[in-house]
Amino acid sequence: MQFDRIIKNGTIVTASDTFVADVGIIGGKIAALANDLTDSADIIDASGLYVMPGGIDSHVHIAQPSGDGIVMADDFESGTRSAAMGGNTSILSFCMQEKGDSLRHSLKVYHDKADGECHIDVAFHMIVTDPTPAVLGQELPALVEDGYTSFKVFMTYENLRLRDDEILNTLDAAKNTGALVMVHCENEDAIRFLIGQHEANGEFSAKSHATTRPIAAEREATHRALSLAEIVDTPIVIVHVSNREAMEEMERARVRGSKVIGETCPQYLMLTADDLDQNEMEGAKFVCSPPPRDKASQDACWDGLQRGVFDLFSSDHCPFRFDDPEGKLIEKGKKSFRWIPNGIPGVATRLPILFSEGVQKGRIDLNRFVALTATNHAKLYGMYPQKGTIAIGSDADIALWDPEKNVTITNDLLAQGCDYTPYEGLEVTGWPVLTMVRGKTVVKDGELSGEKGYGKYLARQKSNLIA
Ligand code: URP
Ligand code: ZN
Ligand code: ZN
Ligand code: ZN
Numbered sequence: 001m002q003f004d005r006i007i008k009n010g011t012i013v014t015a016s017d018t019f020v021a022d023v024g025i026i027g028g029k030i031a032a033l034a035n036d037l038t039d040s041a042d043i044i045d046a047s048g049l050y051v052m053p054g055g056i057d058s059h060v061h062i063a064q065p066s067g068d069g070i071v072m073a074d075d076f077e078s079g080t081r082s083a084a085m086g087g088n089t090s091i092l093s094f095c096m097q098e099k100g101d102s103l104r105h106s107l108k109v110y111h112d113k114a115d116g117e118c119h120i121d122v123a124f125h126m127i128v129t130d131p132t133p134a135v136l137g138q139e140l141p142a143l144v145e146d147g148y149t150s151f152k153v154f155m156t157y158e159n160l161r162l163r164d165d166e167i168l169n170t171l172d173a174a175k176n177t178g179a180l181v182m183v184h185c186e187n188e189d190a191i192r193f194l195i196g197q198h199e200a201n202g203e204f205s206a207k208s209h210a211t212t213r214p215i216a217a218e219r220e221a222t223h224r225a226l227s228l229a230e231i232v233d234t235p236i237v238i239v240h241v242s243n244r245e246a247m248e249e250m251e252r253a254r255v256r257g258s259k260v261i262g263e264t265c266p267q268y269l270m271l272t273a274d275d276l277d278q279n280e281m282e283g284a285k286f287v288c289s290p291p292p293r294d295k296a297s298q299d300a301c302w303d304g305l306q307r308g309v310f311d312l313f314s315s316d317h318c319p320f321r322f323d324d325p326e327g328k329l330i331e332k333g334k335k336s337f338r339w340i341p342n343g344i345p346g347v348a349t350r351l352p353i354l355f356s357e358g359v360q361k362g363r364i365d366l367n368r369f370v371a372l373t374a375t376n377h378a379k380l381y382g383m384y385p386q387k388g389t390i391a392i393g394s395d396a397d398i399a400l401w402d403p404e405k406n407v408t409i410t411n412d413l414l415a416q417g418c419d420y421t422p423y424e425g426l427e428v429t430g431w432p433v434l435t436m437v438r439g440k441t442v443v444k445d446g447e448l449s450g451e452k453g454y455g456k457y458l459a460r461q462k463s464n465l466i467a
């Protein structure tokens with residue numbers, strides 16, 4: 001057979017297997033996995049490297065307005081570029097419904113932002129903020145048919161959150177159409193109560209972001225979301241889980257028979273609430289929700305990754321410039337922590353952090369790494385086996401990893417729109433040295449080699465939990 005490209009002599013790692021073989025690629029797809037492939041004018045030597053499915057980051061915010069005029073630091077060009085630098089070949093980004101808008105209109109807005117801009121493949125989850133009967137009864141089913149098969153709802157953020165009856169109706173609409181619902185679990189009323197108390201006491205600094213969003217607020221909302229899904233009898237994804245008490249709620253729901261998928265993120269392994277407690281607004285660089293907790297919670301999240309409480313490891317990339325051109329973040333954040341936009345960057349650092357802290361430190365093995373960062377995302381969100389594995393017939397979405405490469409993370413390595421990384425100075429071992437999307441090199445040795453616009457929009461199937 002004549003191949004367009006061959007990756008030779010690498011160690012292939014999938015979610016289930018590790019083996020030495022060559023990869024033959026034809027027309028952007030994997031056409032052969034065998035030893036001694038030779039027939040190609042384009043041979044990449046992967047001796048000493050791992051050949052892994054490119055990362056799929058199923059929790060990324062790009063070009064989403066923050067609601068108070070602060071603009072997100074990444075557009076689809078910079079966001080997908082940075083994702084590729086970090087070994088990702090697909091992202092699932094959020095399309096947020098503005099209140100009063102139809103889902104179709106919202107989708108058009110985000111497609112217009114993404115079209116022609118992406119370096120890697122992109123799909124959308126819809127954030128439902130206005131679940132009217134027309135939205136749930138007519139639009140949602142039509143969108144599922146069109147390949148938008150997952151929806152996120154918020155229990156927090158004043159302008160975005162849904163009431164319990166709205167969540168029930170959304171879960172029911174999803175159940176009836178075979179869609180999957182992701183939930184951000186924090187109790188907004190409890191948070192508002194605590195913000196009021198803190199401000200009344202004259203506490204306005206960034207560290208109060210963490211104390212006004214305590215574990216109890218996350219645990220309670222997690223319990224409630226799980227109960228609502230149990231009442232409707234439909235699967236649920238609990239996103240960005242930060243601590244053991246929320247994990248225990250998920251495990252109890254599973255024992256009762258619920259289909260529960262859990263996600264955690266690098267910030268809950270690597271950061272703590274102490275990072276928010278810094279002078280001169282530095283703490284604002286670590287403001288995300290739920291907030292990072294403490295060492296015990298970090299240990300709990302590792303335990304959850306090891307024991308399968310979590311199936312997904314995502315970035316929740318949600319970048320805001322610290323020193324934004326109009327200085328709004330600092331200016332507003334100085335008045336009170338409540339005005340600091342929630343979210344931190346992380347699409348480029350997700351994989352190196354889990355590889356270094358997880359695989360290299362012996363906490364998880366290579367196959368679990370692949371499952372947590374690619375395969376499970378593809379299966380859960382209806383992209384498997386086109387995406388998320390190395391198999392004949394799958395897209396040649398591949399990251400070559402040098403497991404011994406030592407890198408000190410600095411923001412300029414990440415090629416993102418954000419002007420900082422919360423992981424500045426972190427030393428990691430293991431780095432993606434080549435990212436290939438559908439057989440084409442997009443990043444090699446930290447240099448972008450593709451053109452924007454190569455990345456395609458991905459319509460998706462229903463979740464493997466539902467089909
Ligand atoms: O602080 C965060 N996580 N911002 C992103 C939006 C969300 O809640 O996922
Ligand atoms: Zn609009
Ligand atoms: Zn969220
Ligand atoms: Zn998010």
